[in-house]
Amino acid sequence: MAFVIRNIRVVWLAIVLLASCSHGNAFAQSDPLPSWNDGAARKAITDFVARVTTQGGADFVPPAERIATFDNDGTLWTEQPVYFQLAFAIDRVKAMAPQHPDWKARQPFNALLERNPKALAATGEKGLLQIVAATHAGMTTDAFANSVRDWLATSRHPRFNRPYDSLVYQPMLELLAFLRANGFKTFVVSGGGVEFMRPWMERVYGIPPEQVVGSSGIVKFQIGVDGKPTLMKQAKLEFVDDGPGKPVGINRFIGRRPILAFGNSDGDLEMLQWTAAGSGLRLAGIVHHTDAEREYAYDRQSKIGRLDKALDAAAAGGWIVVDMKRDWKEVFPPPMTAGAKGTKP
Known part of the structure; x- marks a missing residue:
């Protein structure tokens, strides 16, 4: 019996990894977003991708211009009770x-x-x-x-007792893979420290270090006592990639305006505005935390990930608002696959 159980776990892991594969396959193509419920949010995403990738269509976007940016905290993984x-x-x-x-x-x-x-x-x-x-x-x-x-x-999360990098959102992992399978280049643009994010994001999200934009401190080149060159972190901030800093960081480090962007808070408002204001077809999306049972429920009054002005802007601009409770079948990946979901873009 133990042998059978182990083999079932192996098969399930293989299925999950195939579903996240960035190169596409029959399983992924038949249902590229299996953890998303049918609804307006899912349809808006799939329709958008179909329109910008249809050669000869009015909304076609060349692959080089298919830039998608994602906030991290609260958009790709949990941000409560603290970042x-x-x-x-x-x-x-x-x-x-x-x-x-x-x-x-x-x-x-x-x-x-x-x-x-x-x-x-x-x-x-x-x-x-x-x-x-x-x-x-x-x-x-x-x-x-x-x-x-x-x-x-x-380390373990105080509520879920799981590794922090297992508390990533399965539907967003699928969205990242779906976009890459359709010629998009995916970036993280986050207020978090860039050197905190880069060591693990390729393993977890399939996003390599050079496609991670974040806040940064001063780093100084020097020769160590062993005669080898090193980069030393200094006690001074260099760049804050939050709020209005996000479009500035996109311009500085990416050099192209995104055609798709996702966030979850007022700290992402300017990135979403910058994305939506570009010419041609655009998609701006917000992850709305509405599921206190499976994750957390918060928005306008929260000290962490406050969603107030951006929620109003979404209503006024026709942006996608993903209701976590309504739109997602699952929130987190199965524990046994945590930390092993990412694939290279």
């Missing part, structure tokens, strides 16, 4: 606190050390970036990447 990068930084703050007594009177450090989740949430992504800048100075980029990988391998 995951903040959870990663907490351990270092606690370890370093004795050497920084001034943190007791400074936010966001005081909120973290006093375990005040409301005050910590109120600092938002800017607070996260302050913590990251203060706690990772003097570390090489390679050492930092290794610390991120180690944390993901050992």
Whole structure:
């Protein structure tokens, strides 16, 4: 019986991986978005892709111009109860606190050390970036990447008791794969730290490091004590890729305006506006967190991932609003496939 169960698990894993394959196959082609319920959101996506990829059609877009950008926190993976990068930084703050007594009177450090989740949430992504800048100075980029990988391998989400990188959205994994199978180039454009995201995104999303745009700190080239060149992280922010910074980051690092963009919060508003304002057919989408049972339900009043102005803009502009509870059959991948879903674009 154990042998049979193991083989069933292997077959199921193979099916899931095939469904996420970026090169397309009979299974994926018959149902490219199996975790999406039939409805307006799914139809809008598939119709859009069909129109921009139909050679000779009025809305055809050459493959080189099929750029799709996605926010990360709350759009591709869970962002509650705090941004995951903040959870990663907490351990270092606690370890370093004795050497920084001034943190007791400074936010966001005081909120973290006093375990005040409301005050910590109120600092938002800017607070996260302050913590990251203060706690990772003097570390090489390679050492930092290794610390991120180690944390993901050992840490668990406080509610779901699963690795953080398993709390990615199965429907969005399918959407990424569907787009790549149709000649799109997929990018992450996030307010999170770019060096926090790059070590794992190719494995999980199939998005390589060069297609990840995020907030960044100053990095300095220097020769180490062993005579080898290194890149050292400095305690100073260089670029904040959030809000109006997102279209600036797209212009700076991608160089093409997206024809499709997805976000979930007011921090994504400007990216969605920038995408929708381009010429030709465009698709702007929002993931609306409405499922408290399977994930979380929040929008206008949330300190994390607030969706207020962008929700109004979506209604006014005819953007897609994906209702998590209504539009998704599944939220997360099966636990046994977590962290093994991505395929190269």
